[in-house]
Amino acid sequence: MTVRTAPVALPAMRSTADRPFGIYIHVPFCATRCGYCDFNTYTPSELGGANPDGWLTALAVELEQAARHLGTAPEVSTVFVGGGTPSLLGGAGLTAVLDALRGSFSLAPDAEVTTEANPESTSPRLFEQLRAAGYTRVSLGMQSTAPHVLATLDRTHSPGRALAAAREAAAAGFDHVNLDLIYGTPGETDDDLLRSVDAAVAAGVDHLSAYALVVEDGTAMARRVRRGELAMPDDDVLARRYELLDAQLSAASFAWYEVSNWSRPGGECLHNIGYWNGGEWWGAGPGAHGFVDAVRWWNVKHPANYARHLGDGMLPIADYERLDADTMHVEDVMLRVRLRDGLPLGVLTASERRRVDALVGDGLLRRLGDRLVLTDRGRLLADAVVRDLLD
Incomplete structure (x- = not known):
C-alpha cells in the first residue's frame, strides 16, 4: 500500500446501529x-x-x-x-x-x-x-x-x-x-x-x-x-x-x-x-487507528504534523483501507477464537467447519453448544489454531 505523507480524505461512513x-x-x-x-x-x-x-x-x-x-x-x-x-x-x-x-x-x-x-x-x-x-x-x-x-x-x-x-x-x-x-x-x-x-x-x-x-x-x-x-x-x-x-x-x-x-x-x-467482537471505534490522536463501516484508517504519527493538519481544517489521516468480506471474515475468526465465549460455528465457511474435527481431536478446541472454545493447550497455540482453521 502506498504511504502518503499528506492527509487523505476518509470516505463517507456511518456507524453500524447494532454494534457497540x-x-x-x-x-x-x-x-x-x-x-x-x-x-x-x-x-x-x-x-x-x-x-x-x-x-x-x-x-x-x-x-x-x-x-x-x-x-x-x-x-x-x-x-x-x-x-x-x-x-x-x-x-x-x-x-x-x-x-x-x-x-x-x-x-x-x-x-x-x-x-x-x-x-x-x-x-x-x-x-x-x-x-x-x-x-x-x-x-x-x-x-x-x-x-x-x-x-x-x-x-x-x-x-x-x-x-x-x-x-x-x-x-x-x-x-x-x-x-x-x-x-x-x-x-x-x-x-x-x-x-x-x-x-x-x-x-x-x-x-x-x-x-x-x-x-x-x-x-x-x-x-x-x-x-x-x-x-x-x-x-x-x-x-x-x-x-x-x-x-x-x-x-x-x-x-x-x-x-x-x-x-x-x-x-x-x-x-x-x-x-x-467486531465493534466499531474512532481512533483519535497521533498514530491512532479507527474502524467504522468496514473502513480502517490510521492518523499521522508525529504530534506536530497531527496538530498542523487539524489547524488547516483537515482530519489527520495518514491512510485508510476498506476491508472486503474475506478480510473481515479472517479478522473475525482470528479475534473471536481468542475469547472464552468462543467462536460461533456459524461464522465459519463449510470448508472451515470440516477442519474443526481435527482441531478438536488434537485437543486444541472443544465444542460448547454451537461455539468453539480454545482448550488450555489451544490457548498456547491460538495463532496456529487460526491458521489451521481458516481457508
Whole structure:
C-alpha cells in the first residue's frame, strides 16, 4: 500500500446501529522511552519541549470533525485513553480530554471510561480527580515486582509502586483496576513471575493482563539482543510461564476471558471486548487507528504534523483501507477464537467447519453448544489454531 505523507480524505461512513461504538484516544507522551517499546510515543527531548496543551487543542478539533464526519454521532459506550503515558497529563489534562469528548459525542449513562497510567506519575489526588471527571476504570503498567526485571525493561517505578497505586485508585472509588504484567523478560525466573502475580492479586484488583515480551525490531532491546547482551527465553519457557500464571490466577478466582486477560466476575474490559467482537471505534490522536463501516484508517504519527493538519481544517489521516468480506471474515475468526465465549460455528465457511474435527481431536478446541472454545493447550497455540482453521 502506498504511504502518503499528506492527509487523505476518509470516505463517507456511518456507524453500524447494532454494534457497540467506542472511542480510543492516544496520548503520545512519555517521560522516558522503555527499551522494549515500539509504540508511537515521544519524550520531551524528542519533541523539543512542546507543550501538551497544543495536543489537547488539536484533539478537541479532531473529535469535533469526527462527529461531523459520521453524520449522526453514535452514543459512545466505551472510552479508552491510552499511550504513551496519559497520566503525565495530570488530573486537569485528563479531565480536559473527557470534556473535549463530551463536547462532540454523547456518552452512554453506563459508559466504561478507562485511562492507562504509569505508577510513577500517579497519586491519590490524581485518582480522585479522575473519578470526579467520570473515569470508571484505570489500567496500570506494573510489568513485574522483580527489581532486575524492571531494570531490564527500563521501567523507572519501584517494585511496590504499582501495587500502591492500585490501592490508591480503589480508595478513590475505582471499582475496576487493571494491572499489566509482562512475562519472559531476559533474566526473569518462574519464581519472579509467581511473586508478581501473587502481589497483584493481593493488591485487590479485579483485572490482570499478561503478555509475553515481544522484542520488536528497531527498539533498544532488539539491539541488545542482537549484540548478545540479552538472551531471550525460548517458546517452551514462555509456555510454562503462561501455564504458571494461569494456574495462579485461577486459584485466586480470576477467570480468563481472552487469551491474555483475566478478571474477577464483572471486571472484564468492555472496550477491548468491543475490539474482539467486531465493534466499531474512532481512533483519535497521533498514530491512532479507527474502524467504522468496514473502513480502517490510521492518523499521522508525529504530534506536530497531527496538530498542523487539524489547524488547516483537515482530519489527520495518514491512510485508510476498506476491508472486503474475506478480510473481515479472517479478522473475525482470528479475534473471536481468542475469547472464552468462543467462536460461533456459524461464522465459519463449510470448508472451515470440516477442519474443526481435527482441531478438536488434537485437543486444541472443544465444542460448547454451537461455539468453539480454545482448550488450555489451544490457548498456547491460538495463532496456529487460526491458521489451521481458516481457508
